Amino acid sequence: MSENLVVIGNGIAGITTARHVRKRSNMQITVISAETEYFFSRTALMYVFMGHMRFSDTKPYADDFWQKNRIDLIYGKVEHIATESKTLHLLDGRTIPYDKLVIATGSKSNKFGWPGQELPGVQGLYSWQDLELMEDNTRGISRAVIVGGGLIGIEVAEMLLSRNIPVTFLVREEFYWDNILPKDEARMIGEHVRQHGVDLRLQTNLREILPDEKGRARAVVTDSDEEIACEFVALTPGVHPNIELARNSKIETGHGVLVNDFLETNIDGVYAVGDCAEIVVPGDARNRIEQLWYTGKMQGVALAKTICGERSKYERGIWYNSAKLMDIEYQTYGFVSNLPREGESSFYWEHSGARHSIRIVYDSETEKVLGFNFFGIRMRQDVCQNWIRDGKSLSFVIEHLRTANFDPEFFRRYEWEILTAYNDQYGDSLSLLGKVGLYDRLIGQK
Secondary structure, three states: OOOEEEEEOOOHHHHHHHHHHHHHOOOEEEEEEOOOOOOOOHHHHHHHHOOOOOHHHHOOOOOOHHHHOOEEEEEOOEEEEEOOOOEEEEOOOOEEEOOEEEEOOOEEEOOOOOOOOOOOOEEOOOOHHHHHHHHHHOOOOOOEEEEOOOHHHHHHHHHHHOOOOOEEEEEOOOOOOOOOOOHHHHHHHHHHHHHOOOEEEEOOOEEEEEEOOOOOEEEEEEOOOOEEEOOEEEEOOOEEEOOHHHHOOOOOEOOOEEEOOOOEOOOOOEEEOHHHEEEOOOOOOOOEOOOOHHHHHHHHHHHHHHHOOOOOOOOOOOOEEEEEEOOEEEEEEEOOOOOOOOOEEEEEEEOOOOOOEEEEEEEOOOOEEEEEEEEOOOEOHHHHHHHHHOOOEHHHHHHOHHHHEOOOOOOOOOHHHHHHHHHHHHOOOOOOOOOOOHHHHHHOOO
């Protein structure tokens, strides 16, 4: 009889694991989720709220995909993991045995003990249930307040603006997301957020949320004693690993479910993957929690090999991420710190009209590129990662910017302006190399 693999969680990490185990084996595979019956693209939630997509449009696979691939789906909540008997106990009384278990329980929205944070009309945004709650909580309201300046916060702002709901955005940092972005980029995005009509309050903390006579949120109070009236408060100061289920078992946890580089826990045959996994780094280095779509997918592929007998270390490779900040596309490759690190320098260019910028971080001594930030300019992932992997110099990258750009035809190109800024700043006389595009020909820049 074949082994029985059970996956708790139907996000990208858990589903990728299940799919690739099926490709490699004849195991019995069961996926359990209390969020939705079918796997969906979490990053598309905002577009459902904005009316651009239906929930059915967010499902990467047809509903009959699971039966065809012999992956059983259970819609239910796991209440307890009994590792001694290799049994899962569900809230509705069912018990599910397993031979191998994957914990892929994702994240939960952060809350920091603010008075009033549990009031009706106050919520985070992570799950499908959060989206449904947001539909109810924002119906007929006149103003909303968002607390926390990360990517989820700016998504919620865009969602609310799509329904003409005025937004006040409380960000405790000096500039928007400047705990991640260098100050130039953080300032640029903050200005762009304000241009979209958002009341952005920088260096402003939430102190408490006040209830109305019915016990529902009616206002927030800031650390400067200002009271801001609102009927909806979105708490978006990041997320943390959802590990309550593992914590109440013999599986070791820290901030997340503790795993090694093979995504194995301390219990034989039990693994963790995705947002909830905390990869233990030997020595004094900090453990890694990687809460991104693409890392969850990569972890799932590596773990499937291990489960099927080909023990494989998870290796992330060169870091990258992408997002949309209002209508500015953002890409980052390698490592770009918000504050300069010792031994590193950076070249920064920003268009005079904002909305477009690049930052190239490089080794101060060797000039080898270490990381990129791109705003409003689409660059090819493979080219940028190869430049970092191959240790290309800053001057090489500047000369070959054309080879990375993949903005659509007739989009304005900025390579000449970037090159000019570089030559002015570094006293150099580089020229652009690579294929000349239509825009270059039209303006006579060859």
